[in-house]
Amino acid sequence: MGYSKEIISEWLQGMGLELKPSKTRLAHTHTKYEQEQPGFDFLGFNIRQFPAGKYSSAKSTNGKKLGFKTIITPSKQKQKVHYVQIANVIEAHKAAPQAALISHLNPIIRGWANYYATVVSKEIYSDIDHLTYQKLNAWAKRRHPKKNGGWVSKRYWQSIDGDNWVFATRKEGSSPLRLLKHADTPIVRHVKVEGESSPYDGNLVYWSSRMGKNPEMPNRVAILLKKQKGKCTHCGLFFREDDVMEIDHIIPKSKGGKDEYKEGSSTSTQTLPR
Structure with missing residues (x-):
């Protein structure tokens, strides 16, 4: 592992850069090492390698199967921070109109979902949408303590484009303001750089x-x-x-x-x- 650090240091020196010891850590991405779980977090992403069969295994540059595949997901810490932010906004809008709550939540959801749209996020998006629904359901019921669940659902959720559970406003003669769902954000896989191309190669x-x-x-x-x-x-x-x-x-x-x-x-x- 120390040899890898030396190679990286030499590569950076050619561009006038150097590693900062306090912010540099060597980690295994495939196996547990000295009580540390495999993988690492970087810029809000968790990078880890998992064992894989011959049909899903990653390949080396010469086509050899490596026996694992690399999975990049939103880090657990960033998932928690994001949900807490959503929960805090909902809590701060206890007495606010539904439209105001949606208007405050949509930019938060859109920005976070777009940031992670190039990695393996679909399942995590669905999980956060479910947690958000539970929080919104509690918000709606608290506003109408004497109404049953069916009445509350019809008041705050609509069927739009085949989706029966859209948190959206009801206004006659106008389009409803709807809450964005993380899972509606399309996943667009990152395209690997060709061969040994580098932003510094002048191409x-x-x-x-x-x-x-x-x-x-x-x-x-x-x-x-x-x-x-x-x-x-x-x-x-x-x-x-x-x-x-x-x-x-x-x-x-x-x-x-x-x-x-x-x-x-x-x-x-x-x-x-x-």
Whole structure:
């Protein structure tokens, strides 16, 4: 393990960086070591490796099965902090209108769920949604102590788009304000970096296509490269590093075309090699 630390230190030195001892810890990700559970937390994520069979095992760069797979989830600490924040907001809105409570909760739920949308979060999202429902149910019943459970449910929950339990307002002639659910956030898996690519390798086309931005690439070009997944919309081929690129309008500006990025619109733009 000490050897790994030396390799990382040498790699960082090339960029003028160094490890800070007080914030550096070596940990096993697969097996228990000296009473420490495998895995570690980093930036709110828990990274751990689990034994896996031949069909689900991770592979090395040369295709060899490693016998385990890496699972990244929201850390237990961040799950607890997030739920406590939700519970505190509900508690602070005992006498507030339902719309006010929803308006305060939605940004909290949206931000947290989006942050963890690239890892294994679906089951955790469902768990937190269930805990939130229990807290909201207690909130609703406390407001109407003389009403039965059925009445309370009809007052604060609705059936919307096939979901029979949506915490939402009831307003005649207007769309209901609904509480977001963590589980409604789509999971979009992180795409592994190709080969030995690095943000420091100068491959502007690859990193612009991947991230939609690059300090050495014009912002408009980088955005379009990402939208087009690194391909030319005219010929369908991938751009190369030495291609000269130009932003063209599908409808020329002289004929009414607009300078905007609307996807699927005749006024959107495309990047073409010259």
